[in-house]
Amino acid sequence: MHATDPRPPVPWHILLGAAAALAITMGVGRFVYTQLLPLMQRDHGLDTHAGGWLASINFAGYLAGALYAALWVPAAQRMRWFGAGLLASVASTLGMGLGASFALWALLRFVSGVAAALAMVLGGALVLERLPARHRAFGSGLMYGGMATGIVGSTLAVNLLDRFGLGVDALWLACGGLCVPLLWLVRPLFGPPPSTVMPARTAAQALPVHLPWLIAAYACAGYGYSTSATFLPLIVRGLGVSPAVVESTWLVVGLAALPASFAWGWVANRWGGARALDGAYLVQALGVGLPLLAPNAAGALAGAVLFGSSFIAVVGLALAIAREAEPTRASRAIGLMTAAYGVAQIVGPLVSARLSGPGDDFRLPLLLASGALLLGFGLLRLARPRPQLVAPAT
Template identity: 35%
Template sequence: MHPAGDAELNPAPAPARISPWRLALGGMFAMAAAIGIGRFVYTPILPMMMAQESLSAGQAGMIASSNYLGYLIGAMIAATAMLRGSQRAWLLGALFASAVTTLYMAWTESYAGFLATRFIGGLVSAWVLVFATTLVITRLTDMGRGGLTAVLFAGVGLGIVFASLLTGLAMDNQDGWRGAWINSGAAALAATLLVAVLVPGRRTDAAAMPVRSENRGRSIGGLLAAYGLFGFGYVITATFIVQLVRSAAYPPEAEIAIWVLVGIAGIPSVWLWNRYAAVAGNSRAFSVACVVLAVGVGASVLLPGLWGLVPGAVLLGSTFMAITAIGLVEARERSGKDPRHALAMMTAAFGAGQIIGPAVAGYMRDAFGSFLLPSILASVLLVLAAALAHR
């Protein structure tokens, strides 16, 4: 019998259809582990580290900036052809490395060690974001279930909530900041195992679909500047809001509750803002969200006590991931033949803002005794970002 006949009689089995919810949940756990925990757990742990390790606000800001520098470099590497091979292997490897660096913070003894460990954590968190996007969002879109991408981004808020509770557990058990890092790293390892089960690899990488949009050819310059200013504007409050609670002499439970509020507000945020963007357009949604965030940042330092901190936390959580996502979508739509280049430029601008913000805020806090001036500066820059996004 001829080979061709064999092929006809024994065709290769069709690949099993993957449940879109399985993919979305896998992406959610990936984002929870690497971003919600690996990247943002530093915020609720920071007040304990500053108190128990005598870190200054400037040093604390530099540790945060080191993580964001790692994220920037990691994202730029991922935009090249350097990370070859299985995308699933890179995703799982980066998740494992993120969990390990989170755990290792508990055994780090020096300021230089904090800088290095958080830098590596930032580097691999960027790879998680890139490969989770490739393996999850692209396939969901191909299945006609693009709306489930909001489930993936909800993982950031979910991770923030879970990391807050684990930090509170360490406080209750008097384990200190080291115990909080251990709890969080163990949770990130568990989430990595869930991702390994839920997210299968791809036999081939689908070719990128051309982007069709009435915005194509529109200048990206204003949006690029706006994205950088947004990176600066959101990250100061995202880094220091729990420290603001401690500075106001509230009990430790209030510190945890504030960061839990950020996470809860973040869970539905991308879905809600995407619905608004579908009606008003990405540019307008980006601008309105920046103004809302500016109000929250200003409220956190201008209104007394929890009257400012609670709305500051809610408005931060309900906007920052949505602005991040909408900005990238708008840049892709405005780009010409090379959306990858536009996205790399956006990532660089955003990363630069994130790197500068915590360092500037920390040293201004040391110089002037409060976070009032850096937070006001952040609010002004967010309003400017809202204006620039339409250019």
């Protein structure tokens, strides 16, 4: 009789369900808007300022949903609200194709933001408590990889169907329809959790981090990320490159993001989460600013690779550090971090749209966004206490 293997098997049904949830709510529900914004301009005359408002409204919904999920949803109701978020995300994506009213779009983008936040916050909790401790780092990477998969799949669908002359309304409906079969994969997350859950760290085991400075650095990341996450195809179009490059840039972001969560997890395991977060900030700052340094197709595509490979990592690493810094008050720490990031990413598209010049000139907005990320990198230095110097004995 063989001895029992002490290593628990990989729960692939849980991991695929988590990835599908983020593909639905973030990869499609949130980020397909970036690819469809130029087509909304083409078919409905939406200008850059209105596009920026819709992005900020979506971010406002995300902020509201994240704070509600982190601070007010009881543990017993997490599954119910998580399911509601999934259905609301699919419905809001489909609804974007049912009319050309700005008021309707604004309402649906707000709902989409709330739904994405419920999936991120509540879905993350449901997943981690169902995973053995040794699979949690890998599971977190695969979960965030679902977001990248949604970006890639929806971008490919949009680019392909647009070639057949479908209008943007039909493309919204098609993207929403693609999410429906993915709901089937999420079912394992609604099963009962295991009876054994790893205990949280105690206050004595907390990481030495000054949380207010970490929150300030995270707010800088929210501002720096939002310009490219909202306007990247318009930014690239303003460089005067070929339409093929404009069309493929957001796809490149998704493809770069696919392996990024696992790669940054490896960096964090090898050199520590703090150093990994430093690197992610610098990579993202360079990715955002590269179209300024190299305003051509090569610069646009290289910037997309750097941006795609780092923006998810900044979120995952920063929130992980915040949880470890406040182990007995993790919900409070996540709520404060989310609020700071959320307010900054609401402001970002509005400021960038206001400062953009004619012909999709985003030079000044990109300069500010990249500068915000570099400022955040500097603030991370203040978030880590310096070692106390011990006076020599006399």
